[in-house]
Amino acid sequence: MSSYTELIITPKSFNNRNIAQAAITLESFCDVLLTGTVFNSRCEALEGAVVLITAVAAWGEKDLGYVITNQFGEFAIAAEKNPEINYRFDIYEPVLTS
Numbered sequence: 206m207s208s209y210t211e212l213i214i215t216p217k218s219f220n221n222r223n224i225a226q227a228a229i230t231l232e233s234f235c236d237v238l239l240t241g242t243v244f245n246s247r248c249e250a251l252e253g254a255v256v257l258i259t260a261v262a263a264w265g266e267k268d269l270g271y272v273i274t275n276q277f278g279e280f281a282i283a284a285e286k287n288p289e290i291n292y293r294f295d296i297y298e299p300v301l302t303s
Contacts, residue, residue, distance in 0.1 A: 240281045243274050243296055250278030253299030258282050261291045 243254040251274060258269045269292075272280045284292060 235286055236283045237286045238281055239284050239292060240279065241294065243278045243280070250274075250276075251299065252276045252278060254278070254280075255297040255299070256280050256282075257295040257297070258284065259293040259295065260284070261293050262287075262289050266293075 239258065241256070243251045243256065245251045254274045255271055256274065257271045260267045260269055269284060270282065272282050274280045284290075
C-alpha cells in the first residue's frame with residue numbers, strides 16, 4: 206500500500222463557484238486491508254487480544270504475523286490480494302498483568 210496522491214485546491218480553483226471539481230487517480234493495489242473486531246463472551250470489545258494471521262493456500266500455510274487489538278477491540282493488517290489465498294485468524298486472550 207504505497208500509493209499516495211495529494212490534491213491542493215486554491216481559491217482560484219473555485220472561480221466564483223461553490224463547488225470545485227477534481228479527478229484523483231490512484232494506482233491499483235496488490236494488497237488489501239483485513240480488519241476485524243474481537244468481542245468477549247458478553248459481547249464487549251476486547252482490548253489487548255492477540256490476533257495471529259495465517260495465509261492458507263494449496264502450497265501450504267504461512268504465518269503473516271500478529272496484531273494486538275486496540276481499546277475498541279479492533280485490529281487491521283495489510284495482506285496480499287489473491288483469490289487463491291484464504292486467511293485464518295487465531296485469537297488469543299489478552300495477557301493480564303498486575
